[in-house]
Amino acid sequence: MILALAGGVGGARLARGLAAILPADGLTVAVNTGDDFEHLGLLVCPDIDTVCYTLAGINNTAQGWGLEGESWSFMDALGKLGGEAWFNLGDRDLATHVLRTAMIGRHDLSEITALLAARMGIVHRIVPMSDQRVRTIVDTDEGALPFQHYFVRRRAEPRFRGIGFEGIDEARPSAGLLAAIDDPALEAIILCPSNPVLSITPILALPGLRDRLTGRKVPIVAVSPFIGGRAIKGPAAKIMDEIGIATTPAGLAAYFNGLLDGIVIDRTDAGEVAGGVALHVTDTLMRDIDDQRRLAMETLAFARSLG
Amino acid sequence: MILALAGGVGGARLARGLAAILPADGLTVAVNTGDDFEHLGLLVCPDIDTVCYTLAGINNTAQGWGLEGESWSFMDALGKLGGEAWFNLGDRDLATHVLRTAMIGRHDLSEITALLAARMGIVHRIVPMSDQRVRTIVDTDEGALPFQHYFVRRRAEPRFRGIGFEGIDEARPSAGLLAAIDDPALEAIILCPSNPVLSITPILALPGLRDRLTGRKVPIVAVSPFIGGRAIKGPAAKIMDEIGIATTPAGLAAYFNGLLDGIVIDRTDAGEVAGGVALHVTDTLMRDIDDQRRLAMETLAFARSLG
Numbered sequence: 001m002i003l004a005l006a007g008g009v010g011g012a013r014l015a016r017g018l019a020a021i022l023p024a025d026g027l028t029v030a031v032n033t034g035d036d037f038e039h040l041g042l043l044v045c046p047d048i049d050t051v052c053y054t055l056a057g058i059n060n061t062a063q064g065w066g067l068e069g070e071s072w073s074f075m076d077a078l079g080k081l082g083g084e085a086w087f088n089l090g091d092r093d094l095a096t097h098v099l100r101t102a103m104i105g106r107h108d109l110s111e112i113t114a115l116l117a118a119r120m121g122i123v124h125r126i127v128p129m130s131d132q133r134v135r136t137i138v139d140t141d142e143g144a145l146p147f148q149h150y151f152v153r154r155r156a157e158p159r160f161r162g163i164g165f166e167g168i169d170e171a172r173p174s175a176g177l178l179a180a181i182d183d184p185a186l187e188a189i190i191l192c193p194s195n196p197v198l199s200i201t202p203i204l205a206l207p208g209l210r211d212r213l214t215g216r217k218v219p220i221v222a223v224s225p226f227i228g229g230r231a232i233k234g235p236a237a238k239i240m241d242e243i244g245i246a247t248t249p250a251g252l253a254a255y256f257n258g259l260l261d262g263i264v265i266d267r268t269d270a271g272e273v274a275g276g277v278a279l280h281v282t283d284t285l286m287r288d289i290d291d292q293r294r295l296a297m298e299t300l301a302f303a304r305s306l307g
Numbered sequence: 308m309i310l311a312l313a314g315g316v317g318g319a320r321l322a323r324g325l326a327a328i329l330p331a332d333g334l335t336v337a338v339n340t341g342d343d344f345e346h347l348g349l350l351v352c353p354d355i356d357t358v359c360y361t362l363a364g365i366n367n368t369a370q371g372w373g374l375e376g377e378s379w380s381f382m383d384a385l386g387k388l389g390g391e392a393w394f395n396l397g398d399r400d401l402a403t404h405v406l407r408t409a410m411i412g413r414h415d416l417s418e419i420t421a422l423l424a425a426r427m428g429i430v431h432r433i434v435p436m437s438d439q440r441v442r443t444i445v446d447t448d449e450g451a452l453p454f455q456h457y458f459v460r461r462r463a464e465p466r467f468r469g470i471g472f473e474g475i476d477e478a479r480p481s482a483g484l485l486a487a488i489d490d491p492a493l494e495a496i497i498l499c500p501s502n503p504v505l506s507i508t509p510i511l512a513l514p515g516l517r518d519r520l521t522g523r524k525v526p527i528v529a530v531s532p533f534i535g536g537r538a539i540k541g542p543a544a545k546i547m548d549e550i551g552i553a554t555t556p557a558g559l560a561a562y563f564n565g566l567l568d569g570i571v572i573d574r575t576d577a578g579e580v581a582g583g584v585a586l587h588v589t590d591t592l593m594r595d596i597d598d599q600r601r602l603a604m605e606t607l608a609f610a611r612s613l614g
Binding site for chain 1: 348349378384385387388397398399402403406423
């Protein structure tokens with residue numbers, strides 16, 4: 001049994017690789033919900049959707065987010081009606097948000113996620129990090145910004161100064177996440193190559209979670225989202241720079257502050273060291289399902305070697 | 308100043324004709340909200356939308372409802388996710404529902420309707436019949452059905468036995484409707500050729516409204532939705548049959564029970580009589596804006612002749 005912690009695109013790709021090689025009951029993907037937000041009255045959960053769409057194989061691989069074959073009539077009409085048009089909601093994607101929003105009073109996010117994932121044909125467990133509302137707030141040189149305002153509306157351009165999580169004190173890890181941690185068959189915990197600061201930190205910020213993960217005494221392995229100091233996509237490297245942490249294996253190990261037993265890094269970074277953290281060198285760029293599967297297999301083999 | 312009472316398609320067409328010949332401050336269209344409903348968490352107001360889309364000239368004329376050039380990706384995705392797919396929500400149409408639903412807590416339906424209509428480029432006043440929630444319930448041989456379940460889901464197939472309006476006792480006519488009635492310049496009240504039972508009756512059922520209309524002592528004229536005893540579209544004739552009222556000028560006059568001063572009827576029905584109610588015979592089928600404008604002009608001239 002493997003527990004994977006994931007945010008958006010990069011994390012979803014590795015999760016898909018893990019799903020391709022693990023049985024249905026052999027993988028739980030716990031997903032960041034700090035970047036969830038209420039937009040136009042709809043509950044939008046970008047990371048959960050990215051993970052689900054990617055595992056279902058219906059994601060837009062070229063664009064990196066959203067659905068393959070998406071159309072944009074809703075956004076066009078919305079713009080003409082003067083609605084807020086800074087966050088793109090595709091016509092097909094909208095069905096997910098509308099259904100989720102219609103259910104959220106009667107069901108919790110874990111139940112809704114399980115239902116929608118099942119309807120997308122996903123057999124592995126995808127669980128939100130929490131069923132309580134947690135909202136990432138980014139402290140920037142333009143002031144405190146709700147996550148999507150920082151990330152999408154302002155395109156992560158403001159200088160990052162810190163991060164906070166509204167609601168985190170009252171939030172608990174979801175039952176599915178706790179069940180995965182407590183599963184006697186748990187072999188390893190994988191931090192997927194999502195943005196360490198924006199995507200993984202909210203999960204680790206859940207009260208008591210970090211201690212529960214380390215207390216489990218199974219290998220905790222991160223797949224680095226950096227290749228040659230750069231992120232494949234998104235502002236991860238910019239943010240690490242802005243908080244003064246190197247986008248190297250050593251920087252990543254330091255950022256996670258003793259959590260990691262191992263890091264999978266790209267060949268470009270071969271020769272780097274990360275203190276007492278074991279490194280596994282391979283090709284970490286995932287262009288297709290073959291890359292995803294191979295990286296997942298290598299990551300699992302590496303994690304098991306640390307057990 | 309003209310006050311028009313309207314429901315969906317037929318009513319919207321005459322309203323468009325009236326808008327084409329009257330100045331911006333010379334027409335108020337008060338629209339049935341009895342068929343509004345909450346669907347998938349969205350507040351859908353089919354008659355208001357039909358009137359707005361028609362006056363804005365963006366309606367789908369061939370289909371008779373919805374928007375021209377509509378696309379259906381949302382419905383396709385919704386169906387795949389197992390969502391309720393019996394009520395069609397087009398991708399573009401959805402922008403109206405989402406925006407309205409996002410605003411409904413902070414604004415009343417009158418304000419939202421005015422805002423959306425303005426953004427569609429409509430200069431005439433379109434007002435909901437009420438800002439309070441009124442919901443038409445149709446009593447049928449299959450039991451009591453919420454309006455859209457009767458009308459769309461069951462395609463008006465169950466035998467109609469009666470109609471009721473949830474919330475009507477607490478509902479008041481909207482400020483815009485009352486302002487139109489009380490306008491010193493009011494010349495006539497036009498009942499547009501919408502379904503008399505399903506579309507016009509909910510408006511007239513508002514507490515005190517009927518008395519206010521008749522007390523105003525201006526001509527009240529209906530444009531018959533029937534041609535040769537048949538409705539152009541929809542189940543109006545079937546319902547009239549089921550409640551035992553003839554789809555003739557006399558039947559219409561009887562159904563509205565003393566409210567009408569005149570009825571505009573089609574040439575097909577020339578020779579019919581309707582007790583003490585004046586009749587004007589013309590072509591009532593509205594295929595295009597020219598038909599709409601001509602019928603609106605004739606209706607106004609007829610109404611004025613009764614003043």
